[in-house]
Amino acid sequence: MREMISMIVVLTALTAVSGGLLAGIKSGTENRIEEQIFKFQLAPAMNDIFGEVENEPAKEQFQIEYEGMIYKFYPAKLEDGSTAVAFETKGKGGYGGDVGLMVGINIDNDQIVAARVTTHSETPGLGARAKDDPEFVTQFTDKSMDNNLNLKKNGGEIDAMSGATITSTAVSLAAVQAQNLYKKLKPEILKQIK
Amino acid sequence: MAQSLAKEFTKGLWAEIPPFRLVLGLCPTLAVTKSVENGIGMGVATTFVLVFANLLVSLLRNVIPSKVRIACYVVIIATFVTIVELVMQAYTYELFLKLGIFIPLIVVNCIVLGRAEAFASKNGPVLSIADGLGIGIGFTLSLAALGAVREIIGAGTITIWGGTPVFEMVNIFPGYNPFAFMVEAPGAFIALGLMLAAMNLIGSK
Numbered sequence: 001m002r003e004m005i006s007m008i009v010v011l012t013a014l015t016a017v018s019g020g021l022l023a024g025i026k027s028g029t030e031n032r033i034e035e036q037i038f039k040f041q042l043a044p045a046m047n048d049i050f051g052e053v054e055n056e057p058a059k060e061q062f063q064i065e066y067e068g069m070i071y072k073f074y075p076a077k078l079e080d081g082s083t084a085v086a087f088e089t090k091g092k093g094g095y096g097g098d099v100g101l102m103v104g105i106n107i108d109n110d111q112i113v114a115a116r117v118t119t120h121s122e123t124p125g126l127g128a129r130a131k132d133d134p135e136f137v138t139q140f141t142d143k144s145m146d147n148n149l150n151l152k153k154n155g156g157e158i159d160a161m162s163g164a165t166i167t168s169t170a171v172s173l174a175a176v177q178a179q180n181l182y183k184k185l186k187p188e189i190l191k192q193i194k
Numbered sequence: 195m196a197q198s199l200a201k202e203f204t205k206g207l208w209a210e211i212p213p214f215r216l217v218l219g220l221c222p223t224l225a226v227t228k229s230v231e232n233g234i235g236m237g238v239a240t241t242f243v244l245v246f247a248n249l250l251v252s253l254l255r256n257v258i259p260s261k262v263r264i265a266c267y268v269v270i271i272a273t274f275v276t277i278v279e280l281v282m283q284a285y286t287y288e289l290f291l292k293l294g295i296f297i298p299l300i301v302v303n304c305i306v307l308g309r310a311e312a313f314a315s316k317n318g319p320v321l322s323i324a325d326g327l328g329i330g331i332g333f334t335l336s337l338a339a340l341g342a343v344r345e346i347i348g349a350g351t352i353t354i355w356g357g358t359p360v361f362e363m364v365n366i367f368p369g370y371n372p373f374a375f376m377v378e379a380p381g382a383f384i385a386l387g388l389m390l391a392a393m394n395l396i397g398s399k
Binding site: 018 | 254257258259261262265266269270272273276277280281283284285287288291294295
């Protein structure tokens, strides 16, 4: 009996201390981790998508909550004078979990400026090509909100990467999700940008 | 005391160097040693976990009931691994991207649990730190060596922390063509096997 109590007490105390410690460290590093993800994933993706911009998207970012998820939007003034917005969606069902896709959409003509893969855990050399080699995601460039961005085998107009159908599906799902989100939230986005 | 301290520390560097002598912890050894940089990063992360897990297990060795000791060790180890993971994400995000899934997998690295069970649970904190540090540095050196072999043959260069390569194969053998097989998974097995054989050859003399 005494042994049992000591087992329970020790394990409970140990897990409680460990949980408390980790919660502390997590809240201490949270902001920095978010900054790092922005710096190493989102910012380069945005740079690829928009090229030179005349404002600072990171400073003008705003959030919109939709169906329980908070999305961050980065407004950009393009060199040709039009306004665009970039945001990230997560495509479900990649080989190693969700695949993040940053999509830039030109608000003036509702066309996709470009898209880039951000956070992912796909297989190097196969699925990871979606990020390393932008050839696949350039298919999204200049598509309008009415194009079907599913893979061709699912009735859409996007060619899958050979040898990486699952990743391609996840990325195209993220793109479709971005279209839907933009269509639903456009009034709100316009309000926020001004 | 000082003598046994030195002994516990140095045994990890040669006599019990983890991947080659104990042949433990092969999962990260094979998977992340595509380059020297990855090897060192993985080794340092593992060393941190080893030292602190050893210290805590050793301090608590008389408190932890023997029936739940493995569960307690796993909680302690997992805590430090999560700390490493968070800190790496916050401060060395690029390295974190390269090591990816293998950082959380340190939890199930047999070297860490093995040292807690075989050494730290029977010895005092100072000796346990020396043991963890020795084994950890041995592991780091092994990963760096294996990473160097694979990177030199497979990529033809050695690059540490971005920037320009510190070593280029073409400077020694003009017209050297990288043998990319060595940076792929099968190359890891072959490089590890050859290095094991070489170490046994040296050790048997």
